[in-house]
Amino acid sequence: MLEFGMLLIMVTALVGWLVIYLRGRRGVEPAQAETGSLYLTGVSPRPDATGEQFVTITGNLTGPSVPGTVVYGRFVWDTNAWPSIGDYLTVVYPSGKPDRFQVTDPGGRPDLGS
Numbered sequence: 001m002l003e004f005g006m007l008l009i010m011v012t013a014l015v016g017w018l019v020i021y022l023r024g025r026r027g028v029e030p031a032q033a034e035t036g037s038l039y040l041t042g043v044s045p046r047p048d049a050t051g052e053q054f055v056t057i058t059g060n061l062t063g064p065s066v067p068g069t070v071v072y073g074r075f076v077w078d079t080n081a082w083p084s085i086g087d088y089l090t091v092v093y094p095s096g097k098p099d100r101f102q103v104t105d106p107g108g109r110p111d112l113g114s
Contacts, residue, residue: 036063038071038089038101046082053079061091061098069098 042058058072077083093101 032095033092034063034065034095035104036061036066036091036093036098036101038091038103040083040085040087040089041070042072043083043085046079050079052076055083057083057089059089061093061101063091063093063098065095066093066098071099071101073101073103075103 038057038059038061040057040059044054044056047053053076054074055077056072056074058070060068061071062068083089090104091101092104
C-alpha cells in the first residue's frame with residue numbers, strides 16, 4: 001500500500017511540473033493596452049527639494065472602454081514639471097483595468113510606473 005501511495009505522489013508531482021512547464025512555454029497573451037486621459041482632481045504638495053520626487057495623484061480616468069473611473073497612483077516626478085489640479089495627462093492601462101494605469105510622460109520623462 002505504501003508503494004502505491006508513493007507512486008501516486010510521484011505521478012501527481014510529475015503532472016504538476018509538466019503543466020507548469022507547458023504553461024510557461026506558451027506564455028500568456030498580454031492584455032491589449034488602451035490609451036485614455038486622466039483629469040487630475042488631487043495632487044500631493046510639491047516638495048522643497050529639487051529633482052525627482054514622489055507625487056501622489058488622483059483623478060478621473062476616461063478611455064475607450066472606461067466611461068469615467070476615479071483612480072490614484074504614486075509616481076516619480078520632476079519637481080520642475082510638477083502636476084496641478086485640473087491638468088490632463090495621457091495614460092495607458094490594460095483593457096478593462098483602469099486602476100492599473102501608467103502615465104505615459106510623467107514630468108516630461110518616459111514612464112516610471114505606478
